[in-house]
Amino acid sequence: MQKTGIANMPLHSGRAPQWLFKRMVALSRAIVELMIIELGREELLRRLSDPYWFQCLGCVLGFDWHSSGVTTTVTGALKEALRGVEHEFGLFIAGGKAKKALQTPQEIINYANSSGFAPEPLIYASRVSAKVDNVAVQDGFSLYHHVIIFTQQGHWCVIQQGMNETLQTARRYHWLSFTLKSFVEEPHQAVCCNVKTKTLNFTAKESSELRQASVILSQENPEKIIKEIKKINELKLPQRHSVTIHDVKAENLYKILLKTYEKQPKDFESLLETKGVGAKTLRALALTCELLYGTPLSFKDPARFSFAHGGKDRTPYPVDRTLYDRTIEILKKAIEEAKVERTEKLSALRRLAKITQV
Structure with a gap:
């Protein structure tokens, strides 16, 4: 999957x-x-x-x-x-x-x-x-x-x-x-x-350490994490960060961190699934992890460029209603024929099974 x-x-x-x-x-x-x-x-x-x-x-x-x-x-x-x-x-x-x-x-x-x-x-x-x-x-x-x-x-x-x-x-x-x-x-x-957008990507392969460190932090006593987060507010962060110090408000995180502390998530998927853990919580943990453990943050957008009957907005041409209805009828006929053919195949297999059992 x-x-x-x-x-x-x-x-x-x-x-x-x-x-x-x-x-x-x-x-x-x-x-x-x-x-x-x-x-x-x-x-x-x-x-x-x-x-x-x-x-x-x-x-x-x-x-x-x-x-x-x-x-x-x-x-x-x-x-x-x-x-x-x-x-x-x-x-x-x-x-x-x-x-x-x-x-x-x-x-x-x-x-x-x-x-x-x-x-x-x-x-x-x-x-x-x-x-x-x-x-x-x-x-x-x-x-x-x-x-x-x-x-x-x-x-x-x-x-x-x-x-x-x-x-x-x-x-x-x-x-x-x-x-x-x-x-x-x-x-x-x-x-x-x-x-492409500027993306903080926790699912990138290079974010493996970040995910592990985030789980460890989520298991810590909330008071300890809040203390470290307050230090972040006193620092001038590099311009490359897609999250600013104004996004990290310790008082709003305490209840969520208390919940993760009580739950003790076993891995990042379990942490992510925790009710209340949203984008700002993960960003706060990410910045704290980088401050404490030096874990790199990935800003790689997981997006790469790529790219009958007509279209609703007349592009490439107006919808041909007659052709559309004809297609539906053809497919219905094909379905009936497929059902008949399938029935015949099943009957043949049954006959073969009876012969081989004799």
Whole structure:
């Protein structure tokens, strides 16, 4: 399992018109069903976790190829497409934009209760992946959209998006469950964006010592840490720091540090998961670690540049509704043929099994 990519897009206002969104839902359902039949649910998750493939899917569905809205609209169309057929397809989507993102744990629990699988690992993956992108990778983007797509077997991918209002840019983060070795060290396999920001990156490989030192500090008596943090306020820090001394206010940290002291987190992932530990807490610990232990801070942005039916904003051309509807019909026919062919193959295998048993 590892993070499979990040994509940056300009913020665009507006939403998909109802006539387009209705077609997006229909085409999404056809694509998902056909891919499950032909490739399987796990491969579908792999593709959705690929930022390039996801962007192509948005183009096929007729949305703006470079708009921030492609994330919310495409995942919204997928969620609507699966509504009522989640158990038949064996694929579930929880979460969404703003308040809907906060409902993710309860949605997972509801699906788990009706299908008989354990919700806890999925809830954990949802919560920690969001915490990493919002707190451990401090790139200036605040999450406002989060969905997790998963199977009954516990495989999942996360697609979430943050916003930088100053840059008027959105950044999309993709996660995949199959090969993840760590939530907190180099979780990116491919990072795709066209805007780099000054980033305090706790997940960088070179931040290994910083993560360890932060855990050690979080286990210390709060009074000791506050004493050291107050020393920082008396120092003139180098200009290279993305955090200023004004960000470090000892009185606001005491309650959080008391909580970590009582919890005694065993590793950085456990520290990160602690309720109340946010970006400012980690920045304060980072500066204190550098002062006490000389641990280097990484400011490497984990982003690298990279980059049917027409588009909502008439780019590269207006959506061709007739062509769009024809595509949906063709895919529906392909699904029916695939189902028939699959039935015939299963019947042949059964016949073969009976012969070999004689």
